[in-house]
Amino acid sequence: MQHLDELTLMMYLDQELTAEETIQVEAHLANCPQCQNQYSGMQADQQLFVATFSESCSPSDLSLELNPFTQAQVEAIASLHKRHKRNSTWRPLSWIAVVAAGVASYLLFLQSAWYEWLSETWATWQYNLLWTSAFWIKENAGDLLLHPQNGALQVSLLFLGLLGALVLLHSRRTSMLHENHQEGGRNP
16 A cells, blocks of 8 residues: 655645545545554644744734745746646647547548558569568578567567558458449449
């Protein structure tokens, strides 16, 4: 079980936590004797401090206003905290939007251009790729089998990329053949 840190206990003692955080701390304190002891010690220290402070100072001696420099620092820290919280919320959402826009643009605009380029490239390099890969495997198969950790990731990524390209080409070619077959059936 992970114990509560000192800062969290101090913020709980001063009632500076959110309602959700307060519930979590109270649930943890109900089940953790070590954190209960630490919290009890903090309560005792706070009561001693309040008693000592109230005896040594009269209410007229207390100034509740901060000097302007300290007030500016507090406001700057609060502003940074708000900005950090806002950025930590919007950053993942913006990345998700960028990825979604990229996928949508690929599906809407680039898929046919990518298919045309890939089919031309595949037609050009199919023979060379087949023989080159066969000789590459012949030369490197022993190393890959004896020491698979050295190149297994690269080979598997290469294989998956080639497999993806073949699936894309096959699906596009099948759909084009199906469309041509349907058009041929309509126009005798």
